[in-house]
Amino acid sequence: MAIVHGGQLSKVAKKYAIPEQDWLDLSTGIAPFSYAIPTIPAKVWQDLPTISESLIKAAEHYYQADYCWPVAGSQQLIEKLPTLWNDKNRSVNTGEMKHAYLPKVGYKEHQQAWFLAGYQLHFYQQTLPDNIEKNSVVVVINPNNPLTDTFSITQLTQLKTHCQQQQALLIIDEAFADIFEPEFSFVPHIINDNQYDNLIVLRSFGKFFGLAGIRIGFACTTQQWLDMIKESIGPWSINGPALFIAEQALQDKQWQLSQKVRLNQQSEAMQALLKSYLLNARIEANALFITVFLNDASDIYEKLCSQAVYVRLTDEQNALRFGLTESSNLPRLEKALSSLI
Ligand SMILES: Cc1ncc(COP(=O)(O)O)c(C=O)c1O
Structure with missing residues (x-):
């Protein structure tokens, strides 16, 4: 079962018979302002990738982690976790029904991974589960x-x-957690003790740094889990240029601070625009995307598409998620919104 995500503009462009280059693509939550790609030495392209101590140090510092390790986007680990957990739990799970607790609405790849691994899925939303089965899995x-x-x-x-x-x-x-203050993250609360080591925080690099295409993310967890993750992904999952760029970006405090300010300002400007045209809609937002709840979300989606403005219609079909865009594109968005009235 292929899950629909934002992006994949070519499919939508084909459906509406509008050339790809004519679209305003707001369908993802990836920052529209990306970290400038530094000059990458030829050796980085030529050599097999090495996960250097300096990258790990930069990541540990940025994520406030005692232990972290890069993966080829957090998606890589989302797909691997059921196998790793089953291996770790081999002695206890035999023959029993296995349970996973997930948000009903949320990035669907988690649901897919645990469903495909044969887990019985239980859903929650505003309230975290407080009565879970033994040896189960909870995703937040x-x-x-x-x-x-x-x-x-x-x-x-x-x-x-x-x-x-x-x-x-x-x-x-915590794919989108970079936009908040460091205190928001649960990473510093991971304690590497023998009593409980089954806690993994996933961090995505591509969203906040606006470089989703380089496919790198980080697992922040305990030493024991890191060893399992390292073994499972092998030595060369993440390409050298991605490792090189991430190391610089994670250390660039000044850029990170300016990025937060830029994203917040842009999100506020877009929220104001959306509020002025979608008058009675409930709008929930953060610094990377804006979700607008509408009774006629699929109608509005179609109308925006017919004007080559591509947003993400939620799986529940009750909301549209608008990713941010540069200011120069706002008149274009405004024109499409004004035609809805
Ligand atoms: C909540 C969430 N987690 C994880 C991911 C995977 O991102 P990546 O593999 O780029 O780190 C996404 C992608 O959209 C996401 O929305």
């Missing part, structure tokens, strides 16, 4: 994509304690 997407909801450190700590009691695996997907 913080902040939620596309709903923008967040959970506090206190809520997540309670969940972590419950998972610990039930010997469950807790996965916190």
Whole structure:
């Protein structure tokens, strides 16, 4: 079952018979301002990639992690986690029904991975699960994509304690967390103890740094999990140029601070624009995307597409998610919105 995501503009362009270059693509939550690609030495292209100590140091510092390791986008690990968890739990799971608790609305690749691995799926939304089965799996997407909801450190700590009691695996997907203050992240609360080591925080590099195409992300977890992850992804999953760019970007504090300001300002400008045309809609937003809840979301989606403005219609078909765009594209968005009235 292929999951529909934002992006994949060529398919939509074909459907509406409008050339790809004529579209305003707001369908993803990837920053429209990307980290400038530094000059990449020829050796980085020529050699097999090496995960250097300096990259790990930069990532540990940026993510406030005791242990972290790069992966080829957090998606790589989302797909691998069921196998890793089954291997780790081999002695306890034999023959029993396995359970996974996931947000009902949220990045669907998590659901797909656990479903394909034979887990019985249970869904929650605003309230984190507090009565889970032994040896189960809980996935939290913080902040939620596309709903923008967040959970506090206190809520997540309670969940972590419950998972610990039930010997469950807790996965916190912080793909969009870079836009918040460092205190938002659960990474510093990962404690490398023998009592409970089943906690993994996934971090995506591509969204905040606007470089989703280079396919790099990070797993922040305990030493034991890192060893399993390293072995599972092998030595060359992440290409040399991605490692090189990420190392520089993760150390560039000044750029990160300016990026936060830029994204917040742009999100506010776009929210104001959307509010002025979609008068009665509920709008939830963060600094990387804006979700507009509408009774006629699929109608509006079609109308925007017919004007070559591509947004993401949620799977529930009750909202549109607008990714950010540069200011120079706002008159174009405004023209499309004004035609809806
Ligand atoms: C919530 C969430 N997690 C993870 C991912 C995977 O991103 P990546 O593989 O680029 O890190 C996405 C992609 O859209 C996402 O929305």
